[in-house]
Amino acid sequence: MYTRSNGISQDASNQIVVRKVAVPQWTDADLELPAEVRRKLADSVPEETRRKYDMWWGKAARWCQSHGRTVLPMSTQTMTTWVDFLTTVVSVRTGEPYAVASLNQAVAAIVSYHEAVEQSPPGTRQARELIRAHGASLGREVRRSSIITPDQLLDVVRLPQCNPRQDDPIRALVAARNRFMALVSFNAWDRRSEFVTANLNHFGVADQVLRWRFPKSKTDQAGKGADVFMPATGDELCPVQAFAFWRSALAGRGVNDGRALRRIDRWGHIYPALSGDGLNTLSKDLTKAAGCYVDGWGRTFTSHGWRASGYSAAKRAGASAEAARRHGRWSETSGVPDRVYDRAQDPVQDNPMAAVTAARRAAAGQGDADTVTP
Missing domain, CATH: 1.10.443.10 (Intergrase catalytic core)
Incomplete structure (x- = not known):
């Protein structure tokens, strides 16, 4: 008989046999995270990201307070309902609906705060489904900055x-x-x-x-x-x-x-x-x-x-x-x-059809191109 460490064995007739395995119990020491480790984890988050997370956490806390819900620990239902609310309002800063990237960041902020205090974060599957649907409803192109020469x-x-x-x-x-x-x-x-x-x-x-x-x-x-x-x-x-x-x-x-x-x-x-x-x-x-x-x-x-x-x-x-x-x-x-x-400001440069036009002009100079008379 061949024994695997997960407690599942296979006998000579290739039948699966499940046997009981003694699993050691965690002690308080196993569940302890030293303060120095907590500090290092906090420092590992980029400063700008932490600032954005703080902003979203504040928004979530105020919304939960006004709706009689608990922000920490946050339930999956509260997470989903809060994200649904965010899809119906506009950003104070831009005056436009929140972009998909912003809403995904809001979800990440909630998860991050729960993990920081060793609380189980809420489920995010339904919230992300709402975000995807929100993105599809916006139907707007990705906004990119202009460039300067x-x-x-x-x-x-x-x-x-x-x-x-x-x-x-x-x-x-x-x-x-x-x-x-x-x-x-x-x-x-x-x-x-x-x-x-x-x-x-x-x-x-x-x-x-x-x-x-x-x-x-x-x-x-x-x-x-x-x-x-x-x-x-x-x-x-x-x-x-x-x-x-x-x-x-x-x-x-x-x-x-x-x-x-x-x-x-x-x-x-x-x-x-x-x-x-x-x-x-x-x-x-x-x-x-x-x-x-x-x-x-x-x-x-x-x-x-x-x-x-x-x-x-x-x-x-x-x-x-x-x-x-x-x-x-x-x-x-x-x-x-x-x-x-690569955001060239000249839409003609490197345009694939510009090569076609150049070829036709070259051919016309040799008398081979079609002549169109208005």
């Missing part, structure tokens, strides 16, 4: 809001921050969550090259880390010079560590960080002032547009797919997502 980037950095060489010390400070944000964002192809959590010591300059060290990112959850290098350009679009101005401006006010991006109020007070929403608003304000906020198809610029802008400009300039993949820190399995990030 290098020439339009030049218009941005020539704005007074990006000129650190001015007499007013507060405006010069803000301009140094803005210039640093715009030029590094365009050159590094970073994600918004990465920039707002980047520290000053993640940046360094050697041999006229600005290096940004990413301890971890969306495609590097194991935290192996990656470096992005931005060579000096010797002109107005130089990221190395922009970093030097900003670092010097901060040092002149006694700031030498902490977050690289900072909120600055009208009186010149420097705050510990700039939020993701703050970075998005700043990106919009600068492109609006430079006249490149809206493109020819009605798309508007957001902070994610920096990543697509840098990538699109590099592709237009002939950068190889492999070099682009490494610089954008896309995984080897996914490759470079041309369909998502």
Whole structure:
């Protein structure tokens, strides 16, 4: 007879025989999670994600309180009913119905909070079915940011809001921050969550090259880390010079560590960080002032547009797919997502039918094309 550890045996006649197995009982020590482990688990969640989870948890708590329901632990029925409610209202921030991604994030927030306090999370299958149905009913296209070209980037950095060489010390400070944000964002192809959590010591300059060290990112959850290098350009679009101005401006006010991006109020007070929403608003304000906020198809610029802008400009300039993949820190399995990030502003360039038109014109020049007479 062959015995398996799961308690199921098979005798010589190949008949299944179920036997009883003694299962040891857990003790209190088996169920204990040390405080240090809890802290490490909390720190493993990116700061921007934690902020969004806090927002959704607050929304859920207020809704449960107003409807006489318990938020922790939340029942599966409450989860489903709350998500159904979210599909019927509009976002205060956008004035539009919540997107599928936002609702999925809301569900993830509830599950995460339950797991953090070792409570069984509610079932999510029905809630996600409602979310899928909601997405189908919206029928809207995926909204993507517009992009800006290098020439339009030049218009941005020539704005007074990006000129650190001015007499007013507060405006010069803000301009140094803005210039640093715009030029590094365009050159590094970073994600918004990465920039707002980047520290000053993640940046360094050697041999006229600005290096940004990413301890971890969306495609590097194991935290192996990656470096992005931005060579000096010797002109107005130089990221190395922009970093030097900003670092010097901060040092002149006694700031030498902490977050690289900072909120600055009208009186010149420097705050510990700039939020993701703050970075998005700043990106919009600068492109609006430079006249490149809206493109020819009605798309508007957001902070994610920096990543697509840098990538699109590099592709237009002939950068190889492999070099682009490494610089954008896309995984080897996914490759470079041309369909998502390559947003050429000229709809004719690279259009497959443009080759057909060119061939017909070439043939017409040789007398072989059909002639159409109106």
